[in-house]
Amino acid sequence: MEKILHWVRNHSSWVGVGVIFLTFILNNIFDMPRLWGWAPTILILVILNRHLIPQYWAMIWVRIKFGFQLPSKENYTCKSNYILPFTGRWCVYDGGVTKELSIAWSEMSQRYAYFFIILTDGMTAYLDTWDTKGNHIIIQHNDSEYSYVGNLMPNSVSVKVGDRVKQGDVIAKCGNSGYTNEPHLHFQLQSSKSFNLSAGLPIAFANIKAKDSVGYKMWHQKAGVEHPTTKGNLEVIGNKSYIGRGLDVENGFVESHTGSV
Numbered sequence: 607m608e609k610i611l612h613w614v615r616n617h618s619s620w621v622g623v624g625v626i627f628l629t630f631i632l633n634n635i636f637d638m639p640r641l642w643g644w645a646p647t648i649l650i651l652v653i654l655n656r657h658l659i660p661q662y663w664a665m666i667w668v669r670i671k672f673g674f675q676l677p678s679k680e681n682y683t684c685k686s687n688y689i690l691p692f693t694g695r696w697c698v699y700d701g702g703v704t705k706e707l708s709i710a711w712s713e714m715s716q717r718y719a720y721f722f723i724i725l726t727d728g729m730t731a732y733l734d735t736w737d738t739k740g741n742h743i744i745i746q747h748n749d750s751e752y753s754y755v756g757n758l759m760p761n762s763v764s765v766k767v768g769d770r771v772k773q774g775d776v777i778a779k780c781g782n783s784g785y786t787n788e789p790h791l792h793f794q795l796q797s798s799k800s801f802n803l804s805a806g807l808p809i810a811f812a813n814i815k816a817k818d819s820v821g822y823k824m825w826h827q828k829a830g831v832e833h834p835t836t837k838g839n840l841e842v843i844g845n846k847s848y849i850g851r852g853l854d855v856e857n858g859f860v861e862s863h864t865g866s867v
Contacts, residue, residue: 660802661713668714668805676717677797679703679808679841679848684795686747687812689773691755691793692780695856696722697819698839699790702850703808706835715754717806719794720849724780725821740784742792743777744799751807752799756792757784810846811855819854 669676690696701709701720710716741763742756759781771777782789796804818836826833839850849855 664714664802664804665712667803672805676714677805677807679810682808684807684809685751688753688795688809689857690722690811690814690855691753692722692791693857694724695854696791697725697822698849698851698853698855699723699822700834700851702839703841703848704838704850706837707839707850715796715801715804715806716794718808719754719792719806722780722791722793722855723788725819725825740786741778741781742784744801745771746799750797752796752804754792754794754796754801757782757786757790759783808848810843810848812846813858814847814849814855815858816840816847816849816853816855819852821854822852 675681699721701707701718703718705711708717709719709721740756741758741760742754743758743763743765745753745755747753755778757780759779760783762779762781763777765771765777780789780791795807795809797807798804822836823833834851836850836852839852841848
């Protein structure tokens with residue numbers, strides 16, 4: 607059943623077209639009243655795409671809230687210093703601070719989101735689930751910066767609402783809960799605690815090491831998929847770095863910083 611739901615979610619547009627076509631045929635064969643024939647169709651389409659409704663509303667609301675000038679690396683500087691949300695070396699599988707590198711440029715809170723993975727010989731394990739965000743934690747750093755850490759391993763979260771945490775604390779383990787294709791860490795900085803009604807904020811990570819990932823290129827070659835652009839995936843300004851897909855990254859010197867869950 608889970609595989610069927612997953613397929614429907616991935617092909618919701620085609621399913622929607624199919625439902626409309628089927629409704630049209632039934633209306634003409636059985637001469638069903640138009641209202642009763644099309645009402646279920648509209649309801650089914652809404653249910654299949656219910657996860658998109660908050661995103662469509664956010665496209666309007668967030669733009670109005672920010673005066674139609676959304677945060678970018680040219681006009682926004684983080685109030686707190688941020689390091690990578692893990693230990694060891696990970697690969698930036700997707701994400702960045704430009705439209706070309708972005709995971710989802712049109713989705714307000716995820717504009718500058720990152721997917722981090724650990725590669726072994728250029729390959730990853732694949733698992734599928736149905737829920738959307740999965741297990742996640744939101745940390746308030748100040749009055750207008752909240753970090754979101756998502757797709758966490760079930761039963762691995764070691765903090766509760768109201769706890770104060772500092773850089774270096776272990777708060778959970780990477781997993782693939784939620785709607786994912788592989789175990790990975792979803793990390794983003796946003797303007798409020800609301801996942802949908804926030805603006806994504808670009809992060810210049812402090813004191814990190816970054817280099818082109820050999821494993822990232824190998825993964826695409828072995829998987830037989832087109833290699834997405836990695837142009838402009840690293841910009842270093844002093845001790846801070848804007849990063850993007852195709853890099854291996856790890857923390858260097860860690861400064862102390864606190865926040866609350």
